[in-house]
Amino acid sequence: MYGLKQDWEAEEEARCLVLEDFESLTPRWCPGCGDHAVLGSLQRLARDLQLPPEKVVIVSGIGCSSRFPHYMKTYGFHGLHGRPLPIASGVLSRRPDLHVFVVTGDGDCCAIGTAHWIHAIRHNMNLTVLLFDNNIYGLTMMQSSPTTPLGNVSNTHPGGVPIGPINPLEVTLGIGNASFVAQTLDWNPLHLYATIKSAHEHQGLAFVRILQRCPHFMRDRWNDLQQDTAGVAVLEHADGIPVDDAVRRLFPNIRQHDPADLGGGRHLATGEEGIPMGLLYRNPESPRYNEITARGLGKTVADKLAGLEAELDRFAL
Amino acid sequence: MYGLKQDWEAEEEARCLVLEDFESLTPRWCPGCGDHAVLGSLQRLARDLQLPPEKVVIVSGIGCSSRFPHYMKTYGFHGLHGRPLPIASGVLSRRPDLHVFVVTGDGDCCAIGTAHWIHAIRHNMNLTVLLFDNNIYGLTMMQSSPTTPLGNVSNTHPGGVPIGPINPLEVTLGIGNASFVAQTLDWNPLHLYATIKSAHEHQGLAFVRILQRCPHFMRDRWNDLQQDTAGVAVLEHADGIPVDDAVRRLFPNIRQHDPADLGGGRHLATGEEGIPMGLLYRNPESPRYNEITARGLGKTVADKLAGLEAELDRFAL
Amino acid sequence: MGEASQSTAAKPAQPDVQDVAEHIVEIISDSGEGAQTAGQLFGTVSARMGNGVWTVEIIPAEIEPPYRSRAGASGNRIRIATDAVSNMGEAADVVVAFNEQVPYSRIDVGGLRPGTILFLESMWAQSPDELIRKAYAEALADFRHRGYEVVEVPMNDECLKVVEDPKRGKNIWILGLLCALYERDAAIVQMLIERKLGRKGKAIVESNMALFNAGYKWAEQNAPWRFRVAVKPSDVDRVVMNGNEALALGIMAAGIEVCSMYPITPATSVSHYLAARFAKVGGIVHQAEDEIAAIGFAIGASYAGKTAVTVTSGPGLALKSEFIGFATMAEIPLVIIDVQRGGPSTGLPTRVEQGDLLAALFGQPGDTPNIVMAPTTIEECFHFVITARKLAETFRMPVILLSDASLATAQQPFPRPSAREEWLAPPVDTSPWQQDVAPYAWDPETGLSQRPIPGQRGGEYVVTGLAHDEESHVAYESKVNQQGLKMRRRKLATLARSLKPPTVYGDTEGEILVVGWGSTRGAIEEAVDRVRGHGHKVSSLTLHFLSPLEPGLKEIFRHFNKVMTIEICYSDPPEAGEGRTYAQLAFLLRAQTLVDVDCWSCVPGVPLPPRVIEAAIRERLPDHEQIPEVDLENVPCTV
Amino acid sequence: MGEASQSTAAKPAQPDVQDVAEHIVEIISDSGEGAQTAGQLFGTVSARMGNGVWTVEIIPAEIEPPYRSRAGASGNRIRIATDAVSNMGEAADVVVAFNEQVPYSRIDVGGLRPGTILFLESMWAQSPDELIRKAYAEALADFRHRGYEVVEVPMNDECLKVVEDPKRGKNIWILGLLCALYERDAAIVQMLIERKLGRKGKAIVESNMALFNAGYKWAEQNAPWRFRVAVKPSDVDRVVMNGNEALALGIMAAGIEVCSMYPITPATSVSHYLAARFAKVGGIVHQAEDEIAAIGFAIGASYAGKTAVTVTSGPGLALKSEFIGFATMAEIPLVIIDVQRGGPSTGLPTRVEQGDLLAALFGQPGDTPNIVMAPTTIEECFHFVITARKLAETFRMPVILLSDASLATAQQPFPRPSAREEWLAPPVDTSPWQQDVAPYAWDPETGLSQRPIPGQRGGEYVVTGLAHDEESHVAYESKVNQQGLKMRRRKLATLARSLKPPTVYGDTEGEILVVGWGSTRGAIEEAVDRVRGHGHKVSSLTLHFLSPLEPGLKEIFRHFNKVMTIEICYSDPPEAGEGRTYAQLAFLLRAQTLVDVDCWSCVPGVPLPPRVIEAAIRERLPDHEQIPEVDLENVPCTV
Numbered sequence A, B: 001m002y003g004l005k006q007d008w009e010a011e012e013e014a015r016c017l018v019l020e021d022f023e024s025l026t027p028r029w030c031p032g033c034g035d036h037a038v039l040g041s042l043q044r045l046a047r048d049l050q051l052p053p054e055k056v057v058i059v060s061g062i063g064c065s066s067r068f069p070h071y072m073k074t075y076g077f078h079g080l081h082g083r084p085l086p087i088a089s090g091v092l093s094r095r096p097d098l099h100v101f102v103v104t105g106d107g108d109c110c111a112i113g114t115a116h117w118i119h120a121i122r123h124n125m126n127l128t129v130l131l132f133d134n135n136i137y138g139l140t141m142m143q144s145s146p147t148t149p150l151g152n153v154s155n156t157h158p159g160g161v162p163i164g165p166i167n168p169l170e171v172t173l174g175i176g177n178a179s180f181v182a183q184t185l186d187w188n189p190l191h192l193y194a195t196i197k198s199a200h201e202h203q204g205l206a207f208v209r210i211l212q213r214c215p216h217f218m219r220d221r222w223n224d225l226q227q228d229t230a231g232v233a234v235l236e237h238a239d240g241i242p243v244d245d246a247v248r249r250l251f252p253n254i255r256q257h258d259p260a261d262l263g264g265g266r267h268l269a270t271g272e273e274g275i276p277m278g279l280l281y282r283n284p285e286s287p288r289y290n291e292i293t294a295r296g297l298g299k300t301v302a303d304k305l306a307g308l309e310a311e312l313d314r315f316a317l
Numbered sequence C, D: 001m002g003e004a005s006q007s008t009a010a011k012p013a014q015p016d017v018q019d020v021a022e023h024i025v026e027i028i029s030d031s032g033e034g035a036q037t038a039g040q041l042f043g044t045v046s047a048r049m050g051n052g053v054w055t056v057e058i059i060p061a062e063i064e065p066p067y068r069s070r071a072g073a074s075g076n077r078i079r080i081a082t083d084a085v086s087n088m089g090e091a092a093d094v095v096v097a098f099n100e101q102v103p104y105s106r107i108d109v110g111g112l113r114p115g116t117i118l119f120l121e122s123m124w125a126q127s128p129d130e131l132i133r134k135a136y137a138e139a140l141a142d143f144r145h146r147g148y149e150v151v152e153v154p155m156n157d158e159c160l161k162v163v164e165d166p167k168r169g170k171n172i173w174i175l176g177l178l179c180a181l182y183e184r185d186a187a188i189v190q191m192l193i194e195r196k197l198g199r200k201g202k203a204i205v206e207s208n209m210a211l212f213n214a215g216y217k218w219a220e221q222n223a224p225w226r227f228r229v230a231v232k233p234s235d236v237d238r239v240v241m242n243g244n245e246a247l248a249l250g251i252m253a254a255g256i257e258v259c260s261m262y263p264i265t266p267a268t269s270v271s272h273y274l275a276a277r278f279a280k281v282g283g284i285v286h287q288a289e290d291e292i293a294a295i296g297f298a299i300g301a302s303y304a305g306k307t308a309v310t311v312t313s314g315p316g317l318a319l320k321s322e323f324i325g326f327a328t329m330a331e332i333p334l335v336i337i338d339v340q341r342g343g344p345s346t347g348l349p350t351r352v353e354q355g356d357l358l359a360a361l362f363g364q365p366g367d368t369p370n371i372v373m374a375p376t377t378i379e380e381c382f383h384f385v386i387t388a389r390k391l392a393e394t395f396r397m398p399v400i401l402l403s404d405a406s407l408a409t410a411q412q413p414f415p416r417p418s419a420r421e422e423w424l425a426p427p428v429d430t431s432p433w434q435q436d437v438a439p440y441a442w443d444p445e446t447g448l449s450q451r452p453i454p455g456q457r458g459g460e461y462v463v464t465g466l467a468h469d470e471e472s473h474v475a476y477e478s479k480v481n482q483q484g485l486k487m488r489r490r491k492l493a494t495l496a497r498s499l500k501p502p503t504v505y506g507d508t509e510g511e512i513l514v515v516g517w518g519s520t521r522g523a524i525e526e527a528v529d530r531v532r533g534h535g536h537k538v539s540s541l542t543l544h545f546l547s548p549l550e551p552g553l554k555e556i557f558r559h560f561n562k563v564m565t566i567e568i569c570y571s572d573p574p575e576a577g578e579g580r581t582y583a584q585l586a587f588l589l590r591a592q593t594l595v596d597v598d599c600w601s602c603v604p605g606v607p608l609p610p611r612v613i614e615a616a617i618r619e620r621l622p623d624h625e626q627i628p629e630v631d632l633e634n635v636p637c638t639v
């Protein structure tokens, strides 16, 4: 048949991918850094789902966490500080065959990247967005981030941060068209894995805030949550993120929450009922911009040439 | 006494300012543009409060609405597209004696200025922020803005905007530290005036979204609200924006809403109970960053020299 | 009312028929009265008949300016000639004005001259508003005093004879008037009107043709002149469009599928056009939340194998500079179109300037070799996008195309291109990647390398803006950093080697060589022709590549006593001495060639008329000829 | 364990005492072991005694690098000399290493030479981990093979004799060792330790002094050398600090009250310092949400009468460029500090480059005259901020200060400044504005004008980035636009007229003049001295103003056969011919002076050692002398 060869093709051949197929350079994060756990989870997920490495793109900004793509043996895009979301949107725009993950930090996403964050949520493209929230700027050595707690001492606020943090969950839930908003902890591998899996399965933008340990600069940050697990409110629902029995045993405060309930999700996001862990909100009906951007992908050379000819005719003398 | 003369002084002399004292160049907006009404309101407010024109600074970005400062005979700062909030924050930072107003459009604030909007709300400096929301890019000739309704035809979306708008009220109410969030309409001068007045009186950042008519590019946008005034939910409360009897007569749908109730405000913001008009939320307790930035203003020359000497000593050999 | 109208032009027995090589016509009205449409149609019919044509828009500074105000003038200038036309020329020969105030906006910028024929709507003389009547009378007297040939025309009354609401038809009536004056082919007009309005129904077409015919007839009976601009019918198919439309079509023709942008004047109309038509060839326009997101999205698409374009103007270029540097560093192909406007900062959003040249070359911190090209005609706007995409992909780097506000809205006919398969981007390659080939396996001589595209099995790698080795691994070693910088520069040297030296316009030796780039080309060449007409050995040279510079410049310059640039950007006069600020191209050429390149430039916000350029050149001739009516310190700016 | 330790240096009867004009010492450890502190103290005591000192930090690329890895080396290099020292020099004379792996990071970059004395922690020889023992033995053999004088030192064991946890004291013990070796004054050390640790309590001070004394004693008994670097006690008070600290103190001294920033390496530490200390003089640090907001906030404060500073590095400069152009256009004073790092893009965040010069000058679209200055010493980092604020206010424009990663962390003593009232910004003027004076009442000769500050009654005006007239009213007329551009440029010409021609280092005529700017100055001058030492007529010139350029350059250049720049940025070799990419300063000088300025530059990410510069200069001498051990194509990068 005359025309362009299709831009991509279905993977034919049978492959059996093992963990090593997703492992690249040795991670250079500090010992005990929560980033290691997330990396492990994603590698396992990719293996379990047998995602072809050449079809996976990890897009990140700049920060400790944003080194992530270098440690995955897939395609990766270690971008500019604050800009992974526009890049990832562009990657996906004409390549619906790719699995695009976004790795971003609390500075990357909630400070310099704020505008892109808000508008990516609105556009609701089919991306899995992992916010590594360690409440601090790691890579540049301990400056406050927008999520650093009030009074926390940092290099830019040696007298303590004077203004309370923004809550990425509450902000995200304020954006029309949000379609999947979840939270998990880097130190519970089961829930972490289950959350990333649900996020990846979701059609639309899945926003996952990961409370992340930074032993180097925020040593005691999550101590209370780790010691008193009742401070965590595990959200459970048939449409939510599956709660493993091991998780249930560890966290006594389990709450039923229907992710279709936006008001309830917003309330839980405040943390008044405990730090939420699980799916706060899901709306599978939110329009997905990637369905708009993929339009016209099937055009053949003949179509294109004919289209252009018709355009030129409009200007003909 | 030795030392710097204080950076500013109280106005001594008695003045009686009239409307003309606040009027500058003839506005160049289209006939029927909602911006005229807001200009008139602010000029009247300044006159009624006898704000010294030299103590008033109007900061704007770029857009039709952002021409605003040129029409006020006060100090003004017609800045860059999307950036009025950082500029205004800087203006106020060391000049607590100034009355700083911010004029911004839905493109200016909610597209290119998104990050500054979110963080200005968080910082909660003592600014009166007027968002002129005409749901369109006016100055650049009818491109979609983030608040353009789904399906609305524009020059960048001739087939209709494919993704639903963000709701500036809901987004703002998702930001920790928000302290004053209100909405009004340019075509109700009484409520408009009362809202700007309350906003100006508020200590902290007062965010006012003004539904603004753009007859040139969005002729029918608010027709239904203008025809069926029951579509507007007027919010009333002792701590809210005063509702004039004339307003009450015009709008049948009056609702009691305590601005301290964040959850209620968030619900009203969705518009499910009608397009809200009034004060959705107020929290006078939110920390104000301008109180941090004004620290150290009293230092005399002697203080400063002594401070520097002590610093140098720390490096002495 | 018809009877009450008074035409001051008595019906002539025999009109005065003049053969002219060219004429400049302006149609100006309040905005919304359709002068733009009439002007465009007049240009199109002239082009179709075989005239050279250059059309420029006259745009009011405000969105809805007050009626009957000089600030509100909206319309078109159409320069037609027997030969090709490359610029908007100087003062108008014929002006049609819908009220007596709008001509003042044109007078302010020197758009009229004594002798200009002014067809003036006369209805205002009968206005019920005394102030208007007075204003009209005053203006009329003033126009005559200024030496214009004023013809009062009862446009409104005449239109009323044909339609009920003359507001919505006056422009077509005027078109008829002009077509009579210039003996244009009414059949062509009919065809154009059908093309334009056909889908609105037959009745509309008919009423428009009725207006056209009425205007035509009125002029035949009342206008004392006929102007014959001989036509040379073209033997090839031609199209006519403005520069932004040509860029948009070029994007389509290049097989680019993604245009990612944020609105900014005067670039936005490229994306308006695409938003309406891009789907025909399967493309999409993405309006991002800001310029940074726009280029980020484009880079993402490019990385994934779909080389994208982002369209902007100066302030947007500034915001994109961090990302441009990233694309250079990570070697991601990308096309960036900067439709330049007046600067610095927000500057003159609707006006022309060539002030972004150095920012395009040096705007990114660090060493950032990129390709910078500039079209000089509407036709090149189309073709250069196609070239840009190819270069971007071959050299794996951003290509910046510098257009400007003048090219953006000017219309010019050119041979109709035919869509070609080889212009289109190839499909995304998803075949397995060659084993053991690094993602930056730089050829040490050319710096070129092949890049893996997501989907290519075995090609998995991670792009980064950090210093990196051939594997794209982050590397801080001195050698690696130096190698990366060298390889990226080498690509530009490789491209330079493949370029031909530019061709001199005129003799290849002489007194003065005038060098220019971009939209000024047409006016420069016309000015050079005129100066040569005065017997001086003057030539000109147009650069299309600014980075890398086209080769052989030093050799070309050697054959002229003096080399100077003409540019629309700021420069100090020569008296400024050692610290003189040179115009931007002059600066570049001086550094690169060490030739003492002089410059004359100014920043009027409007295209430079040939006359001004002529004056600037002649002033620099050994005998310092002056053109008395041109004050080069305060350029009279015709449009 | 003490007994088990084996020192390979037998106790010498009489140490070998050497008088040396200078020495380079390095202390390197895993990060967190305190080598940095020891190094700084060693530098400070030397400076205090009267040596010239230059200290540079050795920083690992990661935050918590693996222990005992070459990537993890952290520490200090201290160059001390009888005379002033202006750069970090070449290979080290003495290295103290806390394990046998960290020296490799130094060896990789040519930091050691045959003969370097290496004091090596010997505890690893007894490690319970066989792999470690093996690695130690191998390295030891390798070091000896490479010709280093290795001294195994039982640091851990010796410290254990004094304290319980040697991890937290080894550095001070080492300081003792070095102080014995260089006969440093222990009383000064005691004073410094008291100053540093005094507030932690007496016990801490005492245990540290015990460690110090133990190390001192050990060296007296075991080290077979003493190095005497004669001191010249200073008769003026002096301070020692690094460049970023000097910038921070300069900000305080200038009376600037607002530092608005977004974190970025290597600039952030300026704001860390200020965040901790600025309140002492009433200043505030604002950490914004991004670089654009940071400069916007600074511009707002400046507009309101409080000239602010924003501190950044390359990627941030790119993001700020739109706002810089705004400040230029609206004539708002502003100080922008760019602590340059390796580029382009994210590049080499912690490494030095001088690659932002052209972006600082031309990074903003349109014509954007700004002042660009560059300190060349730590002392100038302090003083230039004071000058910058004054210039910004006088000329009502942004001033960009270009520092770099080398100046940022290098320490050097200089005469202690005394706080002066005239350095401070004046208070905000709130007196009524003079009637009828426009907000841009440009003096036509100088372009200067006074600006009203909010609070000044009668001065109400609206700043805008659009083209505007003297009243700051938006104006699109050609004349107005041209006037604005001219007035803004004229300010720079006015400043240029007030500058003195720069002073040549060395003879004012000769074979080669080497021109440089910024942090390379010290190494260039040292290299020039060496080349002169070989009998060649070579001089150098340092530029402090890059925009406007200092006057008289052409005249200075005229007296040399060849002018070349030495820079840390990319350039092609001369063979590249007509299309050659010049180093950035060379490019600028060529365009402005038309002198055939040559250049030698490279981008190793580290400061250029004098030896390399010497080689580059000598290669360009008429007889093309080569320094065999320096490969200029692949610069050996000492730190």
Ligand SMILES: Cc1ncc(C[n+]2csc(CCOP(=O)(O)OP(=O)(O)O)c2C)c(N)n1
Pocket: A062, A063, A064, A065, A066, A080, A081, A104, A105, A106, A107, A108, A109, A132, A134, A136, A137, A138, A139, A140, A145, D262, D263, D264, D265, D291, D315, D316, D319, D346
């Ligand atoms: C434009 C720009 N500004 C600033 C920086 C410096 N920078 C790099 S990472 C970072 C913040 C990192 O914090 P976060 O995003 O929370 O990531 P983390 O390191 O904590 O994982 C900053 C400010 C940069 N690289 N580019």
Ligand SMILES: Cc1ncc(C[n+]2csc(CCOP(=O)(O)OP(=O)(O)O)c2C)c(N)n1
Pocket: B062, B063, B064, B065, B066, B080, B081, B104, B105, B106, B107, B108, B109, B132, B134, B136, B137, B138, B139, B140, B145, C262, C263, C264, C265, C291, C315, C316, C319, C346
């Ligand atoms: C950096 C930059 N990008 C784009 C523009 C062009 N621009 C000017 S105003 C505007 C949008 C105006 O819309 P809005 O903010 O809603 O204001 P309105 O005109 O509707 O009042 C745009 C895109 C610009 N001036 N600067």
Ligand code: SF4
Pocket: A028, A029, A030, A032, A033, A034, A035, A064, A065, A134, A138, A139, A213, A214, A215, A216, A217, D063, D064
């Ligand atoms: S600094 Fe913190 S976030 Fe960064 S690698 Fe170390 S522990 Fe992880």
Ligand code: SF4
Pocket: B028, B029, B030, B032, B033, B034, B035, B064, B065, B134, B138, B139, B213, B214, B215, B216, B217, C063, C064
């Ligand atoms: S275009 Fe719309 S917003 Fe702009 S002035 Fe006209 S009516 Fe107002």
Ligand SMILES: [Mg+2]
Pocket: A063, A105, A106, A107, A132, A133, A134, A135, A136, A137, A138, A145
């Ligand atoms: Mg973080």
Ligand SMILES: [Mg+2]
Pocket: B063, B105, B106, B107, B132, B133, B134, B135, B136, B137, B138, B145
């Ligand atoms: Mg708008």
